[in-house]
Amino acid sequence: MCSVPVPQAPLRHVAVTGGTHGNELSGVYLARHWLRDPRELRRPSFSATPVLANPAAAAACRRYVDRDLNRTFTDTLLVSRATPNDPHELTRARELDQLLGPKASGSDRAFDFVLDLHNTTANMGTCLLVDGAHNTFALHLSRHLQLQFPEVPCQVLLTRPPQSASESFSLDSVAKNGMTVELGPQPQGVLRADVFSRMRALVASALDFMELFNQGAAFPAFEMEVYRNLGGEDFPRTQDGDLAGMVHPQLQDRDYEPLQPGAPIFQKFSGEDVLYEGDSTVYPVFINEAAYYEKHVAFLRTEKLMISVPPLPPLSPTPTQVL
């Protein structure tokens, strides 16, 4: 697994992206607000750039127009030859890659950090999605946010399954580094003031952390509890592929809680319970997320780990220019 290099210079190019999914309204309306009035995104050493990632989907209040934008940032797709019949989101992914990356070339002009804002219908409170345990900077940022927001669950989810060979595909992967924030529960197409305010405060706190880093602060090592994605569990289905049941009431809203083998996970429309057949305890997340029905995911199984995060060294002072 490649380690994401710890930044050796101040973060100057930071983007905050909302509306990557057009019906996740906290990020849509924060991005629109900041595009009108970006003052909240300014810090002494940098100004974050607000981006409405998928304006067409946001205008239609749909997750996407043709395909899921946040699964479209693979090297393969980004460098593929453009054609007039490309799905809307492939064209938009290339535009965002030019704006925030480019990813494929590993170019130095890529943004230093992208913070991508999402909502979920699952009862997940605040969930910080980091690609893996090797991403020291994002884990320090996550730790900072956990300490700032102790009142609601603020968990870290390592998104890449162990031994995953698949390419990264999410918007935050086009920059040098990035992180995705998921806030819930919030229905698609609904803007809740409590969730909106929480997301706004999280972004402010994330920018404060980057400012501290830019000013030369050092951050010591720590131990951290994280959840690591082990893959999805599909709904029970009929022979023609339609749902044959739904998330069991004993599992609904129990994100991050232990699920033991033999516990009920689905209730079929016929009345029968479906039990969890895994051979060890897992910790489901994204339970009953609306957008994952079409992906055949009723929830993600995760394992709970303690990881050791190394210190984040202070930036070396800028060498004095010799005249």
Add this chain to the structure above:
Amino acid sequence: MCSVPVPQAPLRHVAVTGGTHGNELSGVYLARHWLRDPRELRRPSFSATPVLANPAAAAACRRYVDRDLNRTFTDTLLVSRATPNDPHELTRARELDQLLGPKASGSDRAFDFVLDLHNTTANMGTCLLVDGAHNTFALHLSRHLQLQFPEVPCQVLLTRPPQSASESFSLDSVAKNGMTVELGPQPQGVLRADVFSRMRALVASALDFMELFNQGAAFPAFEMEVYRNLGGEDFPRTQDGDLAGMVHPQLQDRDYEPLQPGAPIFQKFSGEDVLYEGDSTVYPVFINEAAYYEKHVAFLRTEKLMISVPPLPPLSPTPTQVL
């Protein structure tokens, strides 16, 4: 106001419709289940007909394809001349009118009762939508359901604003009589087992009531608390029509609770509160319903009334045929 005649004969033709809005999944999946296995809908004196009202919208998991089906059942639209460019839902409304009505002619072959199943993202528990206080049969049915389900709020909403001259437009208006059931909160595109089970039990209980009526039961007069629709309240908006704010956290989830003049109803993105400027107490419902953003409705204002519902007389025994 026209009174809906109390049935003079047993209800033989009853329909239970789901998926009038394709992303309100309790009704979608109940209808699909009953189309495969309708045994639950049988009673000694009748069998209710399950109908998936908008299969194309349900397949796409969207409220509608071209226009809101549940605003399309006006006499004007139903009798308009069909054209090849008609919106999908207008064509479908005409089909449903032929199946369950026809509404326009007042034909005797119309269904006796349509129970139309919906979900809302608002915190409304169980809400029974009856067109007006003149609908004695639907109010007796509502009373029966309230007594059967005391554990969650089960309120009656009279949907027609006072002095409204507008035509009825909802699916349940094509039959001789009907009622709409709204269950929430449930996000669009999500199927919650608790809400699904509640809707299933409500339908069973509604059919039981019709069976009691068909068997000749008499139902005495009663007093009932109801909420009557006074019209919608829009979000604060920017000059270009976009949202300038959201439902205030002090109003969110407080459906049916009194809202006093001067109380905060919206929080602008700029931070400012918007206060309720009405001159009397109202009782908001459908607070922050996802589907109403495009209708410029942040919530419906209602008044709370006590109404007297007259007795529902027993059916006369069928006259013995004279040979």
